[in-house]
Amino acid sequence: MATIADVARRAGVSIATVSRVLSPGGAPHPVKDATAARVRRAATDLDYVPSALARGLASHRSGLLGFVVPNLADPHYPLVAGGAEDVAAAEGLALLVCNTLGDSERLADYLRVLRARRVDALVVSGGSSLVPADLAALAATHLPVVLIGRPAIDTGWPWVGVDNHTAARAAVRHLLGTGRRRVVHLAGPAAQTTMADRAAGYRAEMEGQVWPALVVETDGSAGAGERATRRLLQKPVSDRSQALFAATDRLAIGALGAAIDVGLHLPRDLALMGFDDLPIGAYLRPRLSTVAQPARELGAAAIRSALELLAGHAVEPVVLPAQLVVRESA
Amino acid sequence: MATIADVARRAGVSIATVSRVLSPGGAPHPVKDATAARVRRAATDLDYVPSALARGLASHRSGLLGFVVPNLADPHYPLVAGGAEDVAAAEGLALLVCNTLGDSERLADYLRVLRARRVDALVVSGGSSLVPADLAALAATHLPVVLIGRPAIDTGWPWVGVDNHTAARAAVRHLLGTGRRRVVHLAGPAAQTTMADRAAGYRAEMEGQVWPALVVETDGSAGAGERATRRLLQKPVSDRSQALFAATDRLAIGALGAAIDVGLHLPRDLALMGFDDLPIGAYLRPRLSTVAQPARELGAAAIRSALELLAGHAVEPVVLPAQLVVRESA
DNA sequence: CTGAAAGCGCTTACAG
DNA sequence: CTGAAAGCGCTTACAG
Numbered sequence: 001m002a003t004i005a006d007v008a009r010r011a012g013v014s015i016a017t018v019s020r021v022l023s024p025g026g027a028p029h030p031v032k033d034a035t036a037a038r039v040r041r042a043a044t045d046l047d048y049v050p051s052a053l054a055r056g057l058a059s060h061r062s063g064l065l066g067f068v069v070p071n072l073a074d075p076h077y078p079l080v081a082g083g084a085e086d087v088a089a090a091e092g093l094a095l096l097v098c099n100t101l102g103d104s105e106r107l108a109d110y111l112r113v114l115r116a117r118r119v120d121a122l123v124v125s126g127g128s129s130l131v132p133a134d135l136a137a138l139a140a141t142h143l144p145v146v147l148i149g150r151p152a153i154d155t156g157w158p159w160v161g162v163d164n165h166t167a168a169r170a171a172v173r174h175l176l177g178t179g180r181r182r183v184v185h186l187a188g189p190a191a192q193t194t195m196a197d198r199a200a201g202y203r204a205e206m207e208g209q210v211w212p213a214l215v216v217e218t219d220g221s222a223g224a225g226e227r228a229t230r231r232l233l234q235k236p237v238s239d240r241s242q243a244l245f246a247a248t249d250r251l252a253i254g255a256l257g258a259a260i261d262v263g264l265h266l267p268r269d270l271a272l273m274g275f276d277d278l279p280i281g282a283y284l285r286p287r288l289s290t291v292a293q294p295a296r297e298l299g300a301a302a303i304r305s306a307l308e309l310l311a312g313h314a315v316e317p318v319v320l321p322a323q324l325v326v327r328e329s330a
Numbered sequence: 331m332a333t334i335a336d337v338a339r340r341a342g343v344s345i346a347t348v349s350r351v352l353s354p355g356g357a358p359h360p361v362k363d364a365t366a367a368r369v370r371r372a373a374t375d376l377d378y379v380p381s382a383l384a385r386g387l388a389s390h391r392s393g394l395l396g397f398v399v400p401n402l403a404d405p406h407y408p409l410v411a412g413g414a415e416d417v418a419a420a421e422g423l424a425l426l427v428c429n430t431l432g433d434s435e436r437l438a439d440y441l442r443v444l445r446a447r448r449v450d451a452l453v454v455s456g457g458s459s460l461v462p463a464d465l466a467a468l469a470a471t472h473l474p475v476v477l478i479g480r481p482a483i484d485t486g487w488p489w490v491g492v493d494n495h496t497a498a499r500a501a502v503r504h505l506l507g508t509g510r511r512r513v514v515h516l517a518g519p520a521a522q523t524t525m526a527d528r529a530a531g532y533r534a535e536m537e538g539q540v541w542p543a544l545v546v547e548t549d550g551s552a553g554a555g556e557r558a559t560r561r562l563l564q565k566p567v568s569d570r571s572q573a574l575f576a577a578t579d580r581l582a583i584g585a586l587g588a589a590i591d592v593g594l595h596l597p598r599d600l601a602l603m604g605f606d607d608l609p610i611g612a613y614l615r616p617r618l619s620t621v622a623q624p625a626r627e628l629g630a631a632a633i634r635s636a637l638e639l640l641a642g643h644a645v646e647p648v649v650l651p652a653q654l655v656v657r658e659s660a
Numbered sequence: 661c662t663g664a665a666a667g668c669g670c671t672t673a674c675a676g
Numbered sequence: 677c678t679g680a681a682a683g684c685g686c687t688t689a690c691a692g
Contacts, residue, residue, distance in 0.1 A: 001445075003669055014679045019671060029672095030677060052446045053392060054669035056383045057684045072408035073609070079403060082429060094443055097427050099412060113424055115331075116382045222613040253613050260615040279403070280610055283552040283583050285590040333685060344663045349687060359688095360661060384685035387668045 002046035011035075011042035018043075022050060052094075056118060065306060066114040066143075067095040070102045070126030075278050076295055080125050080148060083296030087303040093120075102129065108137050115141055121306045125299070127151050127159055128193040144309040148302045150193045150317070158315035160301040164194050167291045167322035168201025171273050172245055174289075175330055180243035180271055181211045186228055186255060188220035188247040195220065198247045198275060214241075218251060225254025233262050242270065243330065249274035249281055249290055256284065256329070271330040286328035294320050332376035341365075341372035348373075352380060382424075386448060395636060396444035396473075397425040400432045400456030405608050406625055410455050410478060413629030421637060423450075432459065438467050445471055451636045455629070457481050457489055458523040474639040478632045480523050480647070488645040490631040494524050497621045497652035498531025501603050502575055504619075505660055508601055510573035511541045516558055516585060518550035518577040525550065528577045528605060544571070548581060555584025563592050572600065573660065579604035579611055579620055586614065586659070601660040616658035624650050 007022075008015045013035060020029040021039040031039075042048075056062040065088055069077045081097060088095050096119060098110040114122065122138065124130070127147030130138075135155055138145055147159035175183050185202040188195030199215050206213035216232070218224035225246060232241055246252035252274030256266065264270050266286050274281060274290035281288035301318050308315045337352075338345040343365060350359040351369040361369075372378075386392040395418055399407045411427060418425050426447060428440035444452065452468065454460070457477030460468075465485055468475050477489035505513050515532040518525030529545055536543035546562070548554035555576060562571055576582035582604030586596065594600050596616050604611060604620035611618035631648050638645045 005669080015670080016672080016679060016681095017677090020678090023671075032677060035677080049442065049445045051387070051448055051669055053383050053386045053448055054684090055671075057381070057387055057686085058669080058671040060671095060684075062383060072402070072411065073405065075403065075405060078408060078429075081402065085429060089439075089443075094426060094447065096424060099408075099415060109419075112379065113419075115379045117424065118381055118383055222610070226613065253610060257613050257615050280552070280583065283556065283587050284614075285587050335685080345686080346663060346665095346688080347661090350662090353687075362661060365661080381685055384668090385687075387670085388685075388687040390668075390687095 002048040004048075004050065006046055007039065007042045007048050010046060011038045013039060022048075023055070062118040062120055063093050064117055064119045065093050065095050065303070066098060066110075066117075066119040066122045068098045068100060068107065068110065068122065068124040068126070070100055070129060072097075072099045075280075076276055076293070077125060079295035080299040080302075083299030084123060084303045085299070086296075087300045087307075091303075091307060093303075100126075102126070104131065104133050104137070107134055111137055111141055114143075119143065121146070121310055123148065123302045123306050125149065125302070128161070128195075129189070129191065131191075144306060146302050146305045146309065146315075148298050152191065152193050158305045158309065158317055160298055160305060160318035160320065161194070162293050162298065162320050162322045164197035164322070165201040165204070167275075167324075168198040168245070169205040170324050171275070171291050172202050172205035174324060174326065175243040175245055175271055175273055176205070176209070178243070178267070178271055178330065181209065182239075182241045183209075183211070183243040183245060184232060184241040185213070185215045186225055186244055186246040186251045187215050187217045188251070190217055195247050202245055220248045220251060222250040222254035222257075225251035226258045227254075229255040229258035230261070233258065233264070243272070244270065245273045245275075247275055249276040249278040249288065252288055252290070252329075253280075253284065256288070266329050273330045277325055282327065284329075289327045289330040290325050292323045292325045294322070332378040334378075334380065336376055337369065337372045337378050340376060341368045343369060352378075353385070392448040392450055393423050394447055394449045395423050395425050395633070396428060396440070396447075396449040396452045398428045398430060398437065398440065398452065398454040398456070400430055400459060402427075402429045405610075406606055406623070407455060409625035410629040410632075413626030414453060414633045415629070416626075417630045417633040417637075421633075423633075430456075432456070434461065434463050434467070437464055441467055441471055444473075449473065451476070451640055453478065453632045453636050455479065455632070458491070458525075459519070459521065461521075474636065476632050476635045476639065476645075478628050482521065482523050488635045488639065488647055490628055490635060490648040490650065491524070492623050492628070492650050492652045494527035494652070495531040495534070497605075497654075498528040498575070499535040500654050501605070501621050502532050502535035504654060504656065505573040505575055505601055505603055506535070506539070508573070508597070508660065510601055511539065512569075512571045513539075513541070513573040513575060514562060514571040515543070515545045516555055516574055516576040516581045517545050517547045518581070520547055525577055532575055550578045550581060552580040552584035552587075555581035556588045557584075559585040559588035560591070563588065563594070573602070574600065575603045575605075577605055579606040579608040579618065582618055582620070582659075583610075583614065586618070597659055603660045607655050612657065614659075619657045619660040620655050622653045622655045624652070 128149030458479030
């Protein structure tokens with residue numbers, strides 16, 4: 001593979017000039033047009049692709065960003081990663097994606113790798129479920145950090161998130177608007193701020209309703225939704241919930257299965273609302289009503305914040321709105 | 331951040347010795363135990379993490395693997411990537427994940443990036459849907475390549491895949507075994523060898539049946555499954571299909587919706603079989619019968635093949651078995 | 661078993 | 677506007 005020296009030789013200039021013509025970054029340096037053209041020509045002829053390794057070593061900028069995600073198998077995160085990828089690629093940065101599976105030890109391992117690769121910054125999704133040990137491990141890298149999802153403890157790092165509280169209130173309001181009184185919340189783990197915010201939004205909207213708020217905490221999975229709903233539906237009809245606000249679509253899908261099992265017709269017998277807007281929801285019967293998060297935009301905004309941080313600017317948290325998606329289940 | 335010189339100074343040795351103690355790769359070099367211990371101690375004290383950039387530049391081995399996937403939003407691929415990640419990490423290699431979205435231009439762009447990063451090899455999933463231009467672009471990198479999914483054109487590169495033909499036959503046999511005669515195949519794009527193999531397996535198993543094989547080609551999406559099934563179910567009952575073998579779970583989910591829309595009860599009125607075993611399938615009603623692919627194992631095997639290639643060994647294609655998952659829909 | 665030194669392929673003050 | 681040269685942090689023959 002051709003090196004900068006090959007290009008310099010062919011263009012009849014020094015390697016410094018080649019570097020100045022071909023390197024996007026760094027302080028802009030004046031080069032005569034004719035010289036630049038010759039260099040570009042030579043680079044094209046030789047199919048020259050500058051080594052990111054050498055560039056990173058010399059410039060103290062690897063052009064690499066660590067992108068931490070709790071679970072790529074959860075359909076939400078590939079979307080976030082996709083949004084992040086797009087804006088990173090546009091800046092010439094590559095993403096090193098780390099799938100932690102919510103395991104602090106894996107996070108720590110990955111952090112070692114990211115340090116070795118000399119990533120320029122860290123973007124951590126699933127920020128709402130980081131435990132103190134994770135936060136400490138992140139801090140120990142001394143790298144710029146941007147979180148996706150507001151952390152439980154204030155860290156001083158910028159974060160981007162969705163207004164879960166407002167979105168949850170809107171969802172519950174919609175449910176109440178269909179005439180239901182007994183609205184139950186299938187919650188995710190309260191340790192996650194996103195889940196806690198959704199539960200708080202539910203509670204706030206239920207305030208003053210004749211039927212008291214009822215929150216069933218789960219781990220957020222489809223299986224948990226199925227089990228919790230099965231239990232709820234064992235109550236006598238007169239006291240049975242008329243609507244379910246699930247904190248995740250996966251919970252909602254599980255709930256739907258349990259409801260069908262006992263012969264209920266949705267939304268007639270039970271209104272159901274999810275959260276996340278998984279693509280699959282539109283193909284269920286009844287089609288799932290839910291709350292859509294701007295997943296790609298979350299990733300994109302996080303990278304933009306990281307870029308600001310790298311440029312030495314102050315960065316404020318970014319809160320994006322979520323959107324009600326009314327289909328058939330509610 | 332501490333450098334190799336810092337460690338050498340603290341341990342009272344040369345940087346060559348530090349390198350020899352701390353570097354896993356390369357020809358094993360004898361070092362006195364006491365010296366090695368001193369070096370390790372110094373490294374720990376200084377929280378030294380060798381620079382992968384410098385290491386890569388000096389050794390001509392970046393320790394980076396390009397991992398190409400057609401669509402991370404398809405739940406199949408995060409599993410493949412996860413399996414790949416695990417074995418790569420165990421070897422001290424990092425994955426640069428590239429999401430091409432099936433777009434040849436994006437592939438070409440990513441290939442530039444991967445060349446710049448000096449990846450040691452390429453692992454390309456979605457190999458079954460690569461077009462000649464993609465194959466040419468891959469070849470032009472002059473990098474070792476391993477494909478996941480048998481390519482339509484023989485490339486000489488090793489590949490790992492699933493025995494789709496056999497798995498499809500087993501699925502169709504199961505459907506026929508429930509007493510259905512009119513079994514239709516909802517196929518994916520025939521240009522993909524995986525999809526073509528599944529269709530061929532269906533045809534082979536239908537050979538000699540009273541009812542002739544009927545293949546409806548689609549793009550493999552849930553929406554396409556819904557539309558195709560709606561059309562199929564418009565036929566008079568006497569001539570209507572009694573069983574559907576869908577080439578993907580997404581097709582099956584769409585088909586399920588269309589069947590429910592016209593008031594059918596599954597599996598009584600229509601047996602349904604998917605392919606892929608998406609996690610969500612177990613939570614549908616009826617629970618989706620399907621074919622499970624060893625997704626993680628595909629990724630793991632591909633990395634192992636790439637490692638073999640890097641070690642200079644010859645590598646044969648790897649064909650993994652798929653497995654019938656019988657639940658409720660068939 | 662250990663070290664001095666060249667070299668990997670770039671960037672970036674510094675001079676002119 | 678251009679170039680010579682130091683330096684980034686490692687690995688690896690080569691010598692001893």
